[in-house]
Amino acid sequence: MEQKFIEQFDGLLEKYADLLVGQHTPDTIKKVEMWALYTHIAKSMPALAKHWNEMYPDAKEEMKKVIAEIKQLNEEHRTSK
Incomplete structure (x- = not known):
């Protein structure tokens, strides 16, 4: 991949984070x-997500924390507008 594309995609992620949770x-x-990718995997390949959750229960718990944090930040960001 070209560096220019990587930088442009990083900019997309930065803007998405800013719009989603109000910070980047x-x-x-x-x-x-991580939240976006895990959510996509869980929806498109639920068996893979289930397998990963069973193989790595500690990581599953960390992912739950990330998901909860993103949800909380999103709610705070939406109500602050």
């Missing part, structure tokens, strides 16, 4: 990225 720190962007 590197940590928040990473969490939004």
Whole structure:
């Protein structure tokens, strides 16, 4: 992949995080990225997500925390407008 495309896609993620939760720190962007990808995997390949959850119960719990944090930040961002 070309560096220009990577930078453009990173910009897309940054803007998405900002619109979704009202901030675009590197940590928040990473969490939004993980949340979006996990959500997509869980919807498009539920058996894979289930298998991963069973193989890595600690990671499943961390993912639950990320999901809850993104949901909370989104709700706070929406109500602050």
